[in-house]
Amino acid sequence: MRFHDAHNHLQDERFAGRQGELVAASRALGVARMVVNGSCEADWPQVGALAREFTNFVVPSFGLHPWHVGGRTPHWREALVELLDATPGAVVGEIGLDRWKPGLAYAGQEEVFVGQLRLATERNVAASIHCLQAWGRLLELLQTNPRPARGFLLHSYGGPAEMVVPLVKLGAHFSFPGYFMHERKARQREAFKLVPAERLLIETDAPDQLLPDRANALPLGDASTGKSLNHPANLPAVYQFMAELRGEPLATLVAQIEGNFCQLFGVAPRD
Numbered sequence: 001m002r003f004h005d006a007h008n009h010l011q012d013e014r015f016a017g018r019q020g021e022l023v024a025a026s027r028a029l030g031v032a033r034m035v036v037n038g039s040c041e042a043d044w045p046q047v048g049a050l051a052r053e054f055t056n057f058v059v060p061s062f063g064l065h066p067w068h069v070g071g072r073t074p075h076w077r078e079a080l081v082e083l084l085d086a087t088p089g090a091v092v093g094e095i096g097l098d099r100w101k102p103g104l105a106y107a108g109q110e111e112v113f114v115g116q117l118r119l120a121t122e123r124n125v126a127a128s129i130h131c132l133q134a135w136g137r138l139l140e141l142l143q144t145n146p147r148p149a150r151g152f153l154l155h156s157y158g159g160p161a162e163m164v165v166p167l168v169k170l171g172a173h174f175s176f177p178g179y180f181m182h183e184r185k186a187r188q189r190e191a192f193k194l195v196p197a198e199r200l201l202i203e204t205d206a207p208d209q210l211l212p213d214r215a216n217a218l219p220l221g222d223a224s225t226g227k228s229l230n231h232p233a234n235l236p237a238v239y240q241f242m243a244e245l246r247g248e249p250l251a252t253l254v255a256q257i258e259g260n261f262c263q264l265f266g267v268a269p270r271d
């Protein structure tokens with residue numbers, strides 16, 4: 001079976017140079033592709049390098065994450081445009097809005113988000129969107145700005161169930177992270193029951209959004225802090241959980257997600 005990770009951060013420095021080993025372990029368990037999201041100007045070159053090293057496996061995605069809006073340089077936009085133009089198959093993300101993170105300024109986030117959504121729209125490539133505690137504004141901005149014709153991804157969708165239908169109308173796809181397998185994430189799982197099959201994706205968000213211990217077959221530690229990291233090869237376990245949640249055979253879900261992934265991210269299905 002071929003599993004597709006709609007969202008992770010393989011370039012993350014907490015992986016400390018172990019990327020080759022993580023990719024090999026993921027491939028061995030059937031992972032066919034992963035979208036690797038840059039989040040700031042400093043990590044974009046590493047995302048580009050991973051896409052060159054792991055061709056037809058890493059889908060490179062470049063964006064300025066809301067947590068890094070305050071640290072952007074005056075040239076961030078030109079640098080992003082240059083990378084999108086120069087990198088084959090590049091998509092936009094991670095971008096978004098965040099009113100949850102303590103101490104994070106909201107000023108500037110909307111302008112940076114809308115500007116990047118526009119870059120994705122002009123190129124008709126997917127945009128991967130992070131949103132925490134700003135769902136009302138996100139919906140308004142999506143309704144009043146141009147959006148990529150091929151659609152966009154709401155990664156780790158944790159918004160209200162009532163917003164699924166209006167977001168679907170705008171072109172939203174929704175990716176489910178292993179973190180929502182935790183008992184306490186029942187509200188988020190309910191929202192996912194309303195997502196149409198053709199708009200559903202699965203993600204790890206590795207190294208973040210750790211699975212519950214019972215499902216985490218691949219324990220991985222951050223060598224410098226000792227904290228647990230989410231291994232990208234945990235992806236098949238998240239698929240298994242979703243197949244059970246939807247009450248359908250794993251093979252059916254795998255085929256559906258592969259089609260959704262290839263359409264949204266503009267890649268050809270693997271042989």
Ligand SMILES: [Zn+2]
Nearest residue numbers: 007037094205
């Ligand atoms: Zn992310």
